[in-house]
Amino acid sequence: MAATDKHYRSQKALDVVFGVSCVLLLVTTFWMLYDDHVKPYKEVQRDFRDVEAALYQRVLLDKYPAEKMDDVTAARQAVADARKTLDEAKAKLSQPEAWFKQKGLEKARLEAEYQDKKANFDSFGSLLNIAIDDRDAAAPGPKKDSLAKEAEKRKTEIAALDVELQGLQKKIAENEYATASVLADQKKAEEDVGRAEDAFKKLTNEFDRAAKTAAQKRWKFGDWFRSLPIIDGFASAYRIQQVTLNDLTIDYGGFKDVPRYDRCTTCHLGIDRPSFDAASLAKLGDTPDEAKTKYKDAVAFLKDRAKNKEALGFDPDDLPGDLRGAKLSSSQVKEYCAHPRLDLFVDANSAHPVEKFGCTTCHAGQGSATEFVLATHTPNDAAQARTWTKEKGWRSLHDWEFPMLPNRFVESSCLKCHHQVTDLVRSGSKEEAPKLLKGYNLVRENGCFGCHEIAGTKGGRSIGPDMRLEPSPALEQLTPDERAKVLSDPTNPPGTLRKVGPSLRRLAEKTSEEWTRKWIESPRGFRPDTRMPHFYNLSTNSPDVLPEEQKNLPAAEMHAIAFYLFAESRDYLKGADKYRLANEARLKELEDKQKNNTTSEKERKELIEVQRRLELAVKPTPLSQRVVDGDGKPVTLPAAANDKAVLAGRRLFTEKGCLACHSHRATEKAGTDGDGKEIAAVVGEAHFGPNLSRIAAKIGGGNKDAGRRWLVQWILNPNVHFPRTRMPITHLTPEEAGLVADWLLSQDAKDWNPDDVPAPTVDTLKDLARVYLKKAPGVSPLEVDGVLEKGFADERTRAPLMAPDADEQALKGDLTPEKLKYYIGKKSISRLGCFGCHEIPGFEFAKPVGTPLNDWGKKDPARLAFEDAAAFVKDTYHVAELRDDPKDPTKPAKEWEAKEGKRPYEKFFADSLGHHQRDGFLHQKLMEPRSYDYHREVKWDDRLRMPQFRFVHAKARAGESEEDFKAREEKEEAEGREAVMTFVLGLVAEPVAAKYVNNPAPDRAAEIKGRQVLDKFNCAGCHQVRAGLYDVKLTADALEAIQKRSKKDPADFDILRAHNSWGATTTQTGEKATLHGFPTAKQAGEETYSLALTEALRVDRGDTQAEVRAGNIVTVPREAVENLDVTRPYGGTFAELLLPYLARKNATIYNLDALGESDQGRAAGPPPLVREGERVQPDWLFRFLKEPHKIRPLTVLRMPRFNLSDEDAQALVNYFAGADRSSNPGIGLTYPYLNVPQREEAYWRERTKQYVDRLGKDKVEARLKAMRPAWERTLKDQLAEAERQLESAKSRVASAKEDAVRQTAMTLEAETKKTVDALKARVDKGDYEAYRHSYLESEAYATDAFRLLTDASSQKCLKCHRVGNNIPDQEQGPPLESVFERRRPDWVQRWVALPQRLLTYRSVMPQNFSNDKTELQNLFEGDSFEQISALRDVLMNYPKVSELPGVRYGAAPAGGNK
């Protein structure tokens, strides 16, 4: 084509396109700029400036010393006056500099002149001396006269000079004085100014600072200008705030490990500022006239000062002219307010600074968004959702997988780093994440982990709490070799939790099939507070919703399950259960093979395993054959008690500790014992073990004798029935156990009498069996009907057609209803997963049936089957807007109640379910687990199988109406459910960088681990474990109460101050003080609150200095503890229940004082374990925990024996030591090893030397003399022993048959003979030098100190304690000969010094030694402190000391035992 100048396209068209694009580009640019300009966060930041300004105006107002204005004016006047004086002082000289210069010059000139004259004076002086010498040397005559004259002249000259000099000196002084006085005046004036200014500053300093901040926060012109459109692109006053976290990454499904950018602080600008509390922000809208006037005054005051040229550091004109209001909506208040608990979160000094942890780590949500909706804020309840929709245009964002957690679930995030969970309980037992901890405990107690795996590790890395079932057989049943093998796998360490339900192996002995059926049908019907969930009569399987052909199936299934359990149990008791038979058969098979040498390597291993399995599965001895005690020794079953004697069983049940774990309605009303004496009512709240109220209807299942036998055995040794039970061996005698059993079985349970589950017809059984058979592996659907007619033929059940352990083997041969029941029962148990909580024969190797929960918290909601649950909720419940009363969240909201028979359901969850969100699903799953089948056609065995739990068991309160109770019950249950959800939602299985995982120091780790064991065995049910923490407002009354107890007792040993019960570890200086202690059993009065301190308290607040030592009771006004932080003590409930009970039993001994306390009553109960770590030696405690023995004679009950593993016992020992070491650093506690310096030889020598020196020569001589008889006897003993040995040596020689033997015996005889001779010689000579030597070297101290222990006249110890052979007629305290292995030496010393300090109640043991008294010098010379130290020394060395001659034969100059 030829070239042409014609454009390819029309120029005009191009111009139009160009023009339009230009315009579009321009528009887009402006649009972009506009869009950027109107970003919502900018508005937030702009508003925040106003809020800030207004808030600081309030701070300014708050600090404005209006009521002290007189003082301020006076102080200001004082400053002005002082300044004036200073100015005057300065003004005294018109030209101060010139004046000073002139004075300086004058001074220099005068001094020079003075020096000059002085030189003359001095030289004239020497001339005079010469003249005088000359005069005196000259002979009398005219020359002498002239010389004398000259001398006179010189004298006159000198005198004149002297006058001149003095004049000059005066002038110099005057000059100096003039300068100095002017300077001094000025200095004084300056100091006065400084003082006045200080006084003024003291009054206005805070105010000035607040004013300065307020002035700076104002939105100024510069800010306005910088935020203009376009200009704001450069140095905008608005800015996006961002925290970048490279180590705390986000997992966006496909995109893993994306760094986290949190921009939350772009809007939440006040998040780290303590003064931005919600209350202050909410009040910003108010501008009362009074405040306005006050503000004007304040500004005027500042301006006036500025006008006066007072240095303010800012321009008061920057302050807004009047008080501004900033009316904030409720959501704005939330937006701007500070984070709660800045001591724990956000603040740079807190444990979780925002720079390190960001925001979305805990709160989740889209951190990089700067817009309210996009950040996926989630409302906490329906009311908030409504407000947000109105104020913020909020809507639910479905597409974001991890929306922000609503406030109610925010604690779940703690799990990400706090994998131990109990590490959220602070040392001192304050719970930092109470809801999460509650959820954790509910999951633990209800055994969720039996069906749902909650593994703490993934690929060897810790990802969360480890709540796996313990291996079966349990660790402690394994051989060391097996244990080592199990423990050595780092990726899969053995689980630690026991199944929560009892073993069902020996069920046939315990109850009947009928009871079991009724129980399965409705566990809560029998025991309202049971943890066993409901499997039947739920939304999918209650007969009213089932189709006609399925209506009879649930009953048939229950029958079948009970049948299976009993059939297996009976076989098990006969030693013929399937497991055993199968193993025995296999063993025989393998052994035969081995005999023929045809075993493979695999089979050899299997052989060992099978042998071991059979070894572990000890053949049970049926109870009908024998009943054993706690040590496994057979006992005779005591005869059944008569009606009168049985009442003694109630006493035993009440006081032997049963109520620490169980409750029983019969103990809640007072009764009488066999002698007609009152048994006081005890209302226990314990629910660690089952409530035993209706136990009579269960045990034995109608067979009285068998039931009684079973119960007695269970009480004596529960491990017979269930080796892994947490019920301990109680140490009751068979007779006592019999009485308790008889009483329990005599208690009426007739109020529980449901109809039996209807028996199924054979057809129903067949229908049910068909369901399973159709799905059975290897069974053809075509043969099912045939099987249901005739069963499987023998050859059909052989391998390879059917596995030998297939369930279908049960249907071999002629089909009977029993076979069908057995088959259905096994299938049902395996479908429902009963073995998750119970040991069931036949399910030794079954796998959990539930969904693993390891990462349920981040499960994709798209993968959850919501089905038609929302419709179910709509049809079944009354959807209530709120659950908690907005004003008082502890009470149910008004609308929270059942309506038209429909239970209340919180709208929050209904909405969440509707929006297909995780929490909505989970909530419904826990509430009505099977409702997802609603309106669905599902086959019988495809139905959902999660049972329905009840987490909380509320009890009606006195005077509470039926409706109120129901509403509260529903609310408490909802809260329990929510707690469980909090825990489950926290399981996200996201490995967090190691530096973020909470990795406590060893002591703390010991505490965390130990707490789990304490909870596992309910130690706190009996014992007080940790004191409570009480914040007390230091009002004048509270201070007075503290001061009242601050008196020092001169009898107390001040020397022990380093201990936290004598000297406080911290000084409380603030508005409130934290008290450690236990509230007394009865509070002093309605207006006061009494606390027994367990740690010393020191208050120093300028006006009040007080130190109260532990063991004192401080009674503070009730308002001083109201609304403040309280951590309840951990443990001790049963000890407290016992007090009033014992007081009714024997008012003389156990009488209660004004505070409801009784020292004897406390001493009769379980001992407090506060300070247990510093009290006991670790190895002794370990042995005691494994094998507790009776120690304290005053108790009415005994520490039972729990089947603790070594690990558990060790964890408990470490818990106590670790907790005490960290809370009481002054005592230098060591563990797990303990050094007892008092046991070293050098220590004794040193002590003895000091003691001998202290005694002095005469007293030592007297003692040596007194020792003689003891030595005589000791020497005789020695001789007798040597002679005995000689005799035996002789007889050996005589009886020796071989020469070699005889030779050896003869050598021995010769040696022994020598010893005997030497000893005889010593006896003859009366040679006691060796004894004397060792007495003076290392025995004198111990010998005398031992007398303190056993002295009969003063009876310090012997009155209550057994010491060796000295037994008091009624023992009150533990035997002292075992102190050396039980107690730590420091503790012994402190305890003897003043038992009161170390106990949580008034000690029964009196104070035996007073610091201000010196006693018993005839026994042991030294002051009281030396005496208690000596007591400690002998107690810690008891075995050695008791063998000393002086101790054995009591050689004492005075007193001493015989």
Place this chain on the structure above:
Amino acid sequence: MKSLWTLAAAALTLALGASHASAQWGTVKGRITWGGALPYAPDKVKVDKDQAHCLAKGEIAAEKYVVGKSGGVKDVFVWLTDAGDKAKLPIHPSLKEPKEKEVVMDQPCCKFEPHALALREGQTLVGKNSSPIAHNMNWTGGNDNPGNNKLIPAGGEIKIDDLVASPSVVSVSCNIHPWMKAWVRVFNHPYYAVTDADGKFEIKNAPAGKYNVVIWQDMGWVNGGRTGQTITIPDGGTVEVNEKVKPSE
């Protein structure tokens, strides 16, 4: 206005003061008797320690009620409180100071002697042990008198000088011999008495007017509870208070 109030208050104080200053004095006396069947046979204490000494003077009777042959009840505290319980009682000039500086509680024969002891704030309680065996003294009175627990060796004594007046009784016990029990009440005025073996008591020089009389013994309040019953003490005369102790349960 303020000064007017001050004036009024001053006048009132003056008036009250004057009324107290010119208070007249009377006597409260009476007898506390047994409301149950007579003769009353007290339970015997089960003595399982130091029997040789403790039972040297015969069996020890439980002291929850100490009833004489004629029905008088011993060891009952009787004291006055102001009817409104607001102001302090006016105190007779002769009773301004307690007569004895010390009051003694001894422990002969494994019993506290006296079993009930009343004293006035400022007096020292001497805990004595004249017996040949060791006792301890464990005293506690709730909030006002926290108490202590000290051993008193044979022949020894301790002095307790920090007891303050309190509405709560101070219980005294011996942990070595747990049946031993005694009661101490501490007052900040002299108008108290403990009944003698015949159940009689007398409070002299008590202020005339309306006051409450409160009666308490081991088993609790006797008629009128902790506030007591109102009586009118006649000027220069005597008011009789006779009450019966009803056995509990």
